[in-house]
Amino acid sequence: MMFLIHMYKYLFIALFLCCCFGNAQEIIVLDADSGEEISNVAVYNKDKSKIALSNFDGVFNASVFTSKERITLKHIGYQEFKTTKLQLQRQGNSAYLIMKAQQLDEVVMSVSKWEQQKRDIPNRIISLDARSIAFSAPQTAADLLQNSGKVFVQKSQMGGGSPMIRGFATNRLLLSVDGVRMNNAIFRGGNVQNVISVDPFTIKNTEVIFGPGSVIYGSDAIGGVMNFYTKKPMLSQNDSLLVHGNANYRFASANMENTVHADINLGKKTWSSLTSMSYNNFQDLRMGSHGPDSYLRNTYVKTVNGIDELVENDSPKKQVPTGYDQINFMQKFLFKPNAKWDLNLGAYYTETSNYSRYDRLIRPTSDGLGLRSAEWYYGPQKWFMGNAQVQKKGNGKVYDGLKLGLAYQHFEESRINRDFQDAIRNTTKEKVDAVNFNIDLENKKIGDFRLYYGTEYIYNKVRSNGFDLNISTDEKTDAASRYPDGSTWQSLAGYVNGEYKAKPNFTIMSGLRYSHVWVDVVFDDTFFEFPFETADLSTGALTGSIGFSWFPRANLQLTLNGSTGFRAPNIDDVGKIFDSEPGSVVVPNPDLEPEYAYNAEIGIQRNINDKIILKGAAYYTYLVDALVRRDFSYNGVSEIEYGGELSNVQAIQNAAKAYVYGFEFGLEAYLTEQWSLSSNITFTEGVEEEDDGSETPARHAAPTFGDFHIVWKNQRLRTDLFLNYNGEIAYDDLAVSEQSKEYIYATDENGNPFAPSWYTLNFRSQYDVTNRFKVTASLENLTDQRYRTYSSGIVAPGLNIILGVGYHF
Incomplete structure (x- = not known):
């Protein structure tokens, strides 16, 4: 109808x-x-x-x-x-x-926060537009990144996705939405799921910078920067009211997804409004049929009348429980009184239902006969951002462009867990209020030299509490919080970045930034006798970059870039108390310094008659004073009782160095107007060096991964047959922390855990019934492989049928 x-x-x-x-x-x-x-x-x-x-x-x-x-x-x-x-x-x-095979004149925003020609930038950067996002039909923004074929994504549960870029992840990668950093004071070294708060339906363009981006983005931008730019309200070009919008529906069989989305734009000549809303419902995820039997969910815990029972799973390929719901809302206003001034106001809100941390629910007991946890789930993950941005174009005395940005963000998350047949359910809740203020300026008046400079102030306040609930008696008692309540994290920075076009075919870019960070923590000794009362950190870091883009010939580009990055300790590093793994507990450590990275990379790109595009890059990153979790002495002892269990004491420390190197290759071949090929492959190797000189594999160095696409299209139909591939990580090449997680890995001939290689064969298509009505159909994992991506707790989807319809009015 x-x-x-x-x-x-x-x-x-x-x-x-x-x-x-x-x-x-x-x-x-x-x-x-x-x-x-x-x-x-x-x-x-x-x-x-x-x-x-x-x-x-x-x-x-x-x-x-x-x-x-x-x-x-x-x-x-x-x-x-x-x-x-x-x-x-x-x-x-x-x-x-038809879009050109290669757009050397493509404009990107992320490197300086202002529009620049991609051909002039020495950094490796990829851009994903709304067209490619709609075609890949991602369920979450984490899937959007993974579908690019250039970013590796880890998943502990279905409600998540933690990107890995060049051997770094979590709090060593920076995530931003419309120029506002989402990284907050409790971003952890463990897998971070905040990227799912970004609604793929609202994204106009995603830009990923590979390598340090600290000159522009400050702390955390060591491995890379992921910028999500959402759609903007559109103005009318005449006196009438411009009304247009979109309605979408999507279904996926592997988790019985039902997603609906709608947005509407109202615009006049000087003002416009964009309203967007999406709702996702995901049921339990079904894994594939062909793969290791150890991945099957043969049993799970069921609680009946307050009694925990280990029951048989009637459908072992169904990962119980993994389903969840999510709602996304965005409202934007644009006011443009004249050609010089823009005022953009935005409100963003995302909330999930409770969602289980699947990797914790499949942990076996020490005897291997049962499951350790009866419950382990996250409470609703909430994110709100109010964002006001003013932009002026014109002839200022010291600038040609001015941007003022003020944003407020509120984050909420919680963790709820209970051991098998234990009456006590523990809950910790965290709230973070974050304020960001930016001034960014552009100066184009100095001949062939373009200057970008600005300042940034960030303030985070952390609220944290904990309590225990006896599910038999409903008695509620206070418990230790995850973080010191009332902690603050602040940063003040200034930067300058320059672009000089020495010749029409040779551009140099260089920049400097100084950031100062303050951490203020007061420890509560109600539950633990801390050997310290406060942590007052005041640290600074100077970062820089220099590089060039050179076209020795019109069809050949060479880039060289050297840069540094840093990450200052945050509240998660300084003040967290939690069980990192069975038998271990992490305690606070107020004596921390920033970690610092040195990076060098070289890139090459060759365009052969606009038919074949070859791309390659190699890089090396060296990290010093790395903030890592290591054994620790707490009040003179190496073991304490935590959660009723005698646990080994650990803490975040500046206790290691690390180096990561790798190679990235890409191919695009445009055979005819209808047929094209593309392929990507990424190789990463990472090693952590201890103070005693010993070396261990880095945890976030992803396995070799790649893809191969065969695309056919005409004016109405587009099809893509593609292969995704991941290499093996043998037991000896697993990080020490991963070797202890036997329950998420396959077992080799020696009985040791390892990450097997895997591949999937996939097909997707999009047909334009009319210029306004589109239908998409995809078949993922056609051979129904059963596999886990590296370090992931959840098993990837099996054969998955995805159907979608979209209407533009």
Whole structure:
């Protein structure tokens, strides 16, 4: 019924347009892949005596051209297209342009917070636009990154996803949304799931910087930076009210996903509004049929009338319990009184239901006959951000562009766990209030030299409490909190970054930043007798970068970049108390310094006749004073009782060095207008060096991974047959912390845990029924493989059928 309603609506709009345009002089220019309107397309005849330009809605007036006159449509990002007005009228007053094989003139924002040509940037950076995101149909933003084929993602549970980039992860990667950092004072060294708070339906573009980004982004940006830019409200180009929006539905069979999304844009000439909402419902995830039997969920804990029982799983391939719900809301306003000023206001809210930490629920008891936990789940993960950004373009005395940003964020998370047949359920709850203030300026007045500079202030306040609940008596008692309640983390920084075009084919970029960080903690000795009362850290770090982009020939690019990065200790490092693994407890350590990284990388890119694009990069990163978890002496003892168990004492310490190196290769081949190939492969090796000189494998060095795609497309249909691949990590190459997690790994011939190699064969497609109505269909893991990605607790989906529909109005 809804389909018929939409079709009738579309037919009504078509009839209305025909009536309005009369003799069909209005032509709309669309992207051949996505169907999106393309603005600023130049349209001209042979001698350029007649010229038209497509407006914001992709429409140009063709009345200046005769019916059979040869005309050319040209846009910087698309292949040139020649046709006649008559031909365009015959195909529904529409022109479809095909994106260029390689856009060396692509604009990126992440490296300086201002628009720059990608060809001038020495850093390796990838960009994922709304077109490719919609085609891959990711369930979460973590899946969006993984689908790129260039970022490895770990999952402890279905409600999560922790990216790994160049051997670093969690609090050594920086995550930002619309220029505001999401990293807060309790981002941990263990896997971080905050990326799922970003709604894929709202993303206009995602840019990932590989390697340190501390010059612009400060602390935590050691391994890379992930920037999510959400869609902006659109203004009307005339006096009428602009109304348009989207409605989407998606289903996936592996976890019986049901997702609905809707957004609507209202715009006038000087103001506009964008409202977006999404709802996801995921049931328990089904794993594949072919793989290690040790991955099966043969038993699980069921609680009946307050009594825990270990019961048989009727469907061992179903991972019980893994399902959860999530809601995402975004509201944006844009006010543009004139060409110089923009005021953007945004409100973002995300909330999940409770979701189980699956890797903790499958931990066996010491005798291997049962399961350790009856319950282990996260409470609702909540994120709110209010973001105000003012931008001015114009002729200031010391700038050509000015951005002022003020953002407030509120984070909530909690952990609830109870051991098997234990009446005590422990809960810890954390809340973080974060304020970010930024001033960023751009100066383009110095000839071939462009200057970017600014300052940033960040304030985080942590609230944390804990309690125990007796599920038999409903008696509630206070318990130790995860973090010291009332702790604060502050940072003040200034930076300068310059771009100098020494020659048309040679660009140099360099920058410096100084950051100072303050940590203030007061320890509560109600539950533990701490040998200290406070932790007052005041640390600073100077970081820098220098690199160049050189085109010795028009079709060959060479880049070289050297940079440094740092991560200052946060509240999680200084003041956390938690059980890191069975038999171990992490205690606070107030004597910490920042860790510091030195990075060098080289890249090459070759364009062969706009048909074949070859890309390669190699890098080496050295980390000193690494903040790592190691054995520790607490009040003169190495073991304490925690949670009723005698546990080995550990703490975060500046106790190691580390080095990571790797290679990244990419291929794009455009065989015909319909057929193309692409492939990526990433190799990473990481080692941690102890103070005594011993070496162990780095925990977050991902296995070799890659993909291979065969794409066919025309103006309406796009298909992609692709292979995903992960290499093996043998027992001796596993990090020590991973070797103890036998329950999530397969077993080799010697009885030792290891991460097997795996592959999946997949197919996805998208068909444009009309310019406004799209249908997507995908088959993931066609051979129904049973596999775990490295370090993941949850087993990946088996054969997965994904169906989606989308309507743009």
